[in-house]
Amino acid sequence: MTTTGTEEAEELLRAACDQAGVDARGAEPIRLGENAIFRLPGGIVARIARPGQLHAATREVRVARWLADHDVPAVRALDDLRQPIEAHGRAVTFWHELPAHHHGTPAQVATALRRLHDLPVGTGQHPFSALEPFVRLDERITAATSLTDDDRAWLYQHLATLRERYDHLPAGLPRTVLHGDAWVGNVVATNDNQVVLLDLERASIGPPEWDLVSTAIKHTSFAWISEHEYRDFRHRYGHDVTTWDGFALLRDIRELRMTCYMAQHAAENPRGHREAELRVSCLRGRNGLRPWAWSPAS
Structure with missing residues (x-):
């Protein structure tokens, strides 16, 4: 398993945000692991996939948009951005941050x-x-x-x-x-x-x-x-x-x-x-x- 270190993840994030035109200043790590997740300004969450997952990340964005079209409450990918972004060989996707939440029953x-x-x-x-x-x-x-x-x-x-x-x-x-x-x-x-x-x-x-x-x-x-x-x-x-x-x-x-x-x-x-x-x-x-x-x- 490849766990993304903080410096590597932040470098990947900045590169992806530069391509996407998204502000990366003040990014906060939510989870660093196989998939690194960051909170960005403006209620955006960035997800850095593990290596070799460009196809899977592309499909996940398509699934999210299909569910939105069918009025299923699910995490939402940013609509005004062509996704995923590829940075240093890693797929990066951008999502709307959820409001405060807890595990479902x-x-x-x-x-x-x-x-x-x-x-x-x-x-x-x-x-x-x-x-x-x-x-x-x-x-x-x-x-x-x-x-x-x-x-x-x-x-x-x-x-x-x-x-x-x-x-x-x-x-x-x-x-x-x-x-x-x-x-x-x-x-x-x-x-x-x-x-x-x-x-x-x-x-x-x-x-x-x-x-x-x-x-x-x-x-x-x-x-x-x-x-x-x-x-x-x-x-x-x-x-x-x-x-x-x-x-x-x-x-x-x-x-x-x-x-x-x-x-x-x-x-x-x-x-x-x-x-x-x-x-x-x-x-x-x-x-x-x-x-x-x-x-x-x-």
Whole structure:
């Protein structure tokens, strides 16, 4: 993983802002990591993508504009600017800053997903590609250098098995627009109760169960939300994904994604090392039945 340092990120930001005609003076870093995010004057947020993501950044801007055209509350790209800007080989995009907000509740996630999944995509042009549930997992396992060779080899084999199983995913709800990474950090509520979708990088077309599983496993796999919260979620959405024959498969893929994310970051953040080991141990069946005592990633 390449983490963008402060000086490098600021240099990239200035170069992109010069091209875009955006004032970079007084820029404040919001997050520096694989994607560096800055707050700019005038209620603008700049996002510097990791290397090699020009196509993905282009699609994310197109997705945001498509959602705006369909009146879906989501983060908004600046309209009067051709995006993304390419600076020193990195894609930089510019967005309207959200008002004060907080993580959405499971019920708010359900309401936002219901609206998103009801969008028509059968005809006309749209910016979505097919869901890629295994994107970057090989890369993350390779980068998980804090794990033992045995655990890393097991993750590769587990990934191969899940890919094979996914080719035979049981039939479920009709395919539709997906957020792709629908957890409460990416579905936020503003202080005036507007529910807004963030981080559209994984937006795609696929089984809606993919979005629903993200919340379901917070109850069934980790007990991060209560039975009451999950019951409210499934009631608001109108479907209980845990009753579907394909639930266990999508659950297993989601759990692998969460494990690989933590394992990769543990290579650079020793505080995540123990959590990564725990997650692999659980996947390997060494820690008993779910729910497991995982800690949410910060």
